[in-house]
Amino acid sequence: MFSHVVIFWTDPDQPNATQELLDGADTYLRPIPGALHFHIGKMATSERPVVDQSYQVALNIVFSDKKAQDDYQVHPMHVEFIEKVFKRVCKKVVVYDFGE
Numbered sequence: 241m242f243s244h245v246v247i248f249w250t251d252p253d254q255p256n257a258t259q260e261l262l263d264g265a266d267t268y269l270r271p272i273p274g275a276l277h278f279h280i281g282k283m284a285t286s287e288r289p290v291v292d293q294s295y296q297v298a299l300n301i302v303f304s305d306k307k308a309q310d311d312y313q314v315h316p317m318h319v320e321f322i323e324k325v326f327k328r329v330c331k332k333v334v335v336y337d338f339g340e
Contacts, residue, residue, distance in 0.1 A: 241276075241278045241302060241303070241304065241305075241339060241340060242302070242303045242305050242306045242308065242309050242336050242337070242338070242339035242340075243300065243301070243302050243303075243321045243337065243338050243339070244299075244300075244301045244302075244303065244305070244309050244335070244336075245299070245300050245301075245335070245336040245337070245338075246298065246299040246300075246333060246334070246336075247292075247297075247298050247333065247334045247335075247336075248295060248296060248297040248299070248326075248332075248333050249294070249295050249296060249297060249300070249330065249331050249332040249333070250263060250296045250297065250325070250329050250330055251252070251329055251330065251331050252279050252331075254329055257296075257329040257330070258282060258297055258329075260328075260329050261280070261296075261297050261325060261326070261329050261330065262281075262297060264300060264321055264325030264326075264329075265297075265321065265325075266280070267306075267321075268317045268318070268320055268321035268324070268325065269299075269301075269318060269321055271315065271317065272294065272312055272315045272317050272318060272338050274303055274304075274308040274309075274311055274312050275301050275302065275303060275308075275312070276303060276304060277299075277300070277301065277302035278301050279299070279300045279301075280297065280298070280299045280300075281289070281295055281297070282296065282297060282300060283295050283298065299339045305339070306318065306339055307319045309337070316339065
């Protein structure tokens with residue numbers, strides 16, 4: 241298994257940035273083949289001080305292996321998402337990739 245976790249900070253000057261990011265991910269990323277699990281959502285609030293609450297959206301995709309994730313990265317729909325959505329509505333991103 242290989243997990244691809246992406247944390248997004250949207251542009252605070254764009255009031256609809258979070259929803260546009262969520263919608264864009266559903267349009268461009270969810271249909272890309274190869275994912276065993278695809279989950280995207282808004283930051284969940286927490287009273288626990290250890291929980292980072294500075295971001296707006298997180299994406300978690302699980303693949304069978306790193307090769308499947310590598311194929312996802314170069315898929316034309318992923319590239320289109322970056323160009324049409326991500327670059328327009330996000331200020332920062334952090335990626336955590338891990339596998340067995």
